[in-house]
Each structure stands twice: as structure tokens, then as C-alpha cells.
Amino acid sequence: MPATAHAQRATRFVANADRAHWHDQSLWWVRVKRDRQAQSLPEWEELREAASQIKAHTVAHLADLLEQFEANATGLGATVHWARNAAEHNEIVLGILQTHGVRRVVKSKSMLTEECHLNPYLERHGIEVVDTDLGERIVQLAGEPPSHIVLPCIHVKKEEIGELFHEHLGTEKGSADPNYLAEAARRHLREKFLAAEAGITGVNFAVAETGGLVVCTNEGNADLGVSLPKVHIACMGIEKLVPRAADLGVFLRLLARSATGQPITTYSSHFHGPMPGGELHIVLVDNGRSNIVGSDDFRRSLACIRCGACMNTCPVYRRSGGHSYGTTVPGPIGSILAPVRDAKAFAGLPHACSLCGSCTDVCPVKIDLHHQLLTLRREIAVQGYLPWTKRLGMRLASAVFRRPGLYRLFGRLGRWFLRRAPRFMLYHRFNAWGQQRELPPAPKRSFRDLYRDRSNR
């Protein structure tokens, strides 16, 4: 049995080989689309560098920029709320809704509200929350969390969506035609939009110098969700800030290309204060982020713009599925964010990585993801959360490698054993390497033996 929770879930995911391959190929296709878009911009690497520097500046001046944003947003007529953690965030949102006697809410995609588990919280207080992003609605109907931050139902096949819609929306049994299902979802969501008394959105970018917000969607669901009801609640992590409106010219070009391989999202909606006669509430959420600001090792993870490119490119994510991570944000960036917050609970995640570095090269804001994962492994070992088998193994190996004579002896004995031992002694359930692979050859003589002979000749 694999040691970590991720490895156990991944083993189950891989066991369904067809599905695992389908998942891998679906995401690789997005990666290829992304490559095509990136290659179409000769200035791509300069854009990445600019984005990285803007975000480094933002994080370094976060407190000042947040206050500037608050002043400007308030000046535009918005109400700004500060939430230290998820619980405060949820209470603030509930408070606003209760003040207006709201019973029905539509919500466009927001990983922050997933992080805070807002939906179940509101439902417990008798408020209906409908996710209006199609993918989000699908996983909501299925009673699952999103498995990807941009493509929430990438793990679900269209036949399964057909089943789900038949059950919940009354579509024809056995129909899996995407157009038919999308039309059904449209009609269903239209009713929800019309009935909603408040709209919740996430935030892609908040601009300090203007107090404005940018929300990017492909379905226009954020716009519809906040245009009909009078109350718009925008929930954002404090790292979503950019200093200037001009910076959007960098980030909007990077975001959709990296996320889905589109030149730009279908809707990039800018909100400056509430609509006439309405209310705009902006909830700024810390929830552990300001702790990361103080960490030289992990500060750069706050530059993340949640494009999901690191997931699409990650050879492990593609073959283990988003749910294998057990976190709100899965994949490489999630394997940093979760253990940085709680090293003990997520000690296995930085090891769910072959250190290939593809995430680092694909990241539009140049987060050194695989190096941060490596640094986290050290943190986890230092804090004592590494399995004792690994700790002991490495201590012994180091002791041997420090003594060339012992190293040669162990090498000779090991090779002798590999050559002579009967197969059942080499291949058994404790040998994870040998479950699906042959062990390496065991030559009689090591390189240093051969080299010595050659030199002596």
C-alpha cells in the first residue's frame, strides 16, 4: 500500500487505465493549445518576466496597496470588508445576505469561496447557492469539489454529465450530446439567474490605483449574475491585487493563453463601484496569506494568478486527477499552498512530484514551483513529518556514502545479491520498484574496478 494519501488515491485513479489516459490526453490538449498561443507572441518571455516583477513588487508593498485599493474602491461607492480567515469571510458574506433578506444566490467561479467552504456554510443557514459556471454547476450537482481550478469538471465524461442532468434537470435518459446538454443547463441556469437576489463573484484582478475589479469568464455568467440582482459580493484573496490599470495589459494577455490557450477570455469584465441603485461589497480575505508574505522561500507562490497551467502540464496531475490532492487548489501550486499552511496534514504532497520542472517553465508569473516543492520537502523533513523509513534510509545511505570503502563493499554485496538471489527474493510485495519493472542489471564489476584495470594496463 502506498505511503501517502496522494499516492493511494493516484493508484486508484491509474487503475482505470482508459480513464487515466483520457484525463491525461484531455489536459495535454489544453497544454498544446497553450503552447500555440504562447508561441504566437514573440514577447512571451518578456511578458512573463514583467508579470513576475509586478507581482514581486505587489507582494512587497501589499499592505500599502491594499489600503490604496480600499480607499479608491470606497471612493467609487463600494463597501470593503476585511476577513482574517475563512470563518470571518463566511460570516461577512452571510451578514450581507441576511441584511437584505436574501434566500437565493448565484455565484460565478471563485476558488476563494471554495477555499472558505462558503457554499455549505450558506446552505446550512438556509440560503440556496447556485454555481453558474457550467463546470462548477456540474460538480455541484454531482456533490463533488472541483478537480481543477479552471476546468472544474475535467474529470467527468460527457456521458456522466448526461446521467447527472437526466437526474437533476430532467434531460432525456442516455443523451450525451454536448449541445443538447449545454442548452438544458442554459435554461436551468436562466431560471436561477432570474430568481437570484444577490450575486457572488470571485476576482481575477483588483487594481489598487483605481479601486476597480476585473472578473474573467468565458460564459458571461459573472456579468449576468451581478446585473440582475441589486447586491454584488466580490470575494478575493489579498494577493489578487495589481498596482496599476496598465498592469492588466500584461496579466490579461498571459491569463487566458496560459489557462485555456485562448488569446483572451470571452468576458473580461471591469467593475468600478456598484451599479446605479445597487450595492457592491468587496471581501478581502487573508486566510494565511500574510504569513506567506514573510517567508523568503514561499513568498513567490503569492504571485499565482490561478490560471491552472501548472496542472495542465504536470505529468503527475494529469495521471492522478485533481481529487487525488485532497486540497481546494490541486496540482503543483496546490502542493505548495496547502503544506505551507499545514505541513503535517499535507506532508505527502511535495513528494507527489517527479521534480521535472515543467510547471516552473509554463508558469506565466515565473513561480519557481518545483524548487519551492523541493524546499518544502526539506521543511517537512525538518519538522519531522517525513516517514521514518525514508529518514532512516537516507541517514544510512549518507553514512555509507561518506565512507568509500564501505560504499564499495555494500556495492559489491548488493550486486552479488541481485545476481544470485532467486526471483522470489527480489520481487515481492515490499519491492515497489519491481511491481511493474525489472530491477537494473548487476554487473560483476563496478566502473571503478574497470577503470582501475584500464589505468594499470
Place this chain on the structure above:
Amino acid sequence: MPKVGLFIPCYIDQLYPQVGMATVELLARFGVELDFPQAQTCCGQPMANVGCTADAEPLAHRFVEIFAPYEYIVAPSGSCVAMVRHHYHEYFPPGGPRERDYDRVRTKTFELTEFLIDVLGVTAIEGAFPHRVGLHQSCHGLRELRLASSSELVGRPYNKARQLLASLDGIELVELARPDECCGFGGTFAVSEEAVSCMMGRDRIHDHLQAGAQVMTANDMSCLMHLEGLIRRDRQSLRVMHIAELLVEAIGRVQGSGFRVQHSDAAKGRALESPGRSPGEPVSPQVAQGPTGRNSVR
């Protein structure tokens, strides 16, 4: 003649001595004077990658102590070189006693193909390898040492290993559907995430087979150890060779070992002494010692 310290990763020393010997032979062919310091063992990467940096630290110090005297350090592994070049900093803090030694070692440690091209100025190798070959890009060589342009980045494409391979007569380098996807070895990852690791490996092998490769080569034997383990278990016909083995075999095919070395102008300044010198004796029966004339391909 600068003295090159040969850095043979521990698993190559123990499990793949022929890769080490091919490296010796290849470098000797280019007139490189080699020394293999017998005190070397492991660079410490396995410990560091698990997070046990306290166990890696003494190995890093040993490494620097052993290799500091050499003018260059060359290894047939991108991964181990990346460890020395990019991940030793924490063991040699600024102002520490060995900081300067490490600085020297760091800037003088090269992966084999990188050393041939960037230091010796080799642009082509006279040899023949009439097979369809798939080049597996080992990740640490690719994205840490930048031995080739990675598919994620935008810029001028280049590939050092491919450049050397493409110069061989008769070779056909096949085009992979995913040019630089990880094979799934990843050190302890191969064991702790066994299911995903093996699926990644099989996908990589499948990509080579569908492209028509007869031989799979790479700069790193660790990737190939994992892939070969799968190939042998699945009884597939795909020969696995480290790039040093492949180059030496290709050179051996040119009768009389006609050894033509081409230098790029840019690298001439940094190149070692003219490397046309033949080593004292043949180091392998595959390579016949002979005049340096132009020879026909077998």
C-alpha cells in the same frame, strides 16, 4: 593540458559501468586527460531530494573537497550535475570556509554533451549510427542545466544532445508526440508514487515506439534505468543506450576510427588544447585505433 576530474554518479559506477567506460572513451577520443578520483561516491542528490539536507550536506562537502583541484569536472548525467551546480548553495553559505572552493567547482562542473559542445567546441562527431533513434530529454538536464530549449518556453530552439546525434551518419532521429515529457523516474518518486511513475514511463515508451524508434537514448541513465525496467518487463523491442554509449558505438562503426573533430568558432577560445590527440591505447575493442584519415561508413 587541463586536467578533468571524471565524476561518475554512484548508480552508474555500480550498475552501469559500461556507461562510465563509454564516457572515458569518448573524452579520451577528444584528447581529454582524465582522472577518476577514487574517493568519490555520491553527490547527495537522493538525500537532498527527499528533504534530508542534513544527510546530503557532508556528501556535498566531500564532493567539493575531492573535485576542487580539477580544472573541469565532467559527468555523464544532467541530474547529478544540476545537483552540484544549482542545489549546493545552502551547504556553502556566503562567507563560509569552503565558499570559494564551491564557486570554482560549480562553474567548472559540466554534463558530458555540454562539455563536448561548450568547452571543447565540438560541433559534430564523425560516426555512423544507422538506426531510428528517439531522444528522451531528461528533465534536470533540460530545465535545470538548459541543455536544450524546453517546449514550454518561447525562444530560439536548440538541443545539445540532438546536435551531436544529428551529426552522425545514417541516424534517423524520430519525432516524439511529446518532445520533453518526464519519464516518471524522479528518484524516490519512482517508488513512493509507483503507479503514476510506471504510467508515465509506459507513456514515454509508447511515444518512442509509435514514432518508430529502435533505440532510445538520453543524457541520464537514471531515466533509462526506470524505462528499461518497464521495457524488459513488458518484453518490448526498444534498445536503451546512454548517449555516451551510443556515440562511442557510432564512432566505432567508422572503420579505422576516422576521428574528425569540428570546432565552432565561438567555443575555440574556451576549448582545450587541440583535441586530435589519440589516447595511448584502445580502450574498447569496439573502437579500432587507426590513422585519422577520412573513412567510409560501414
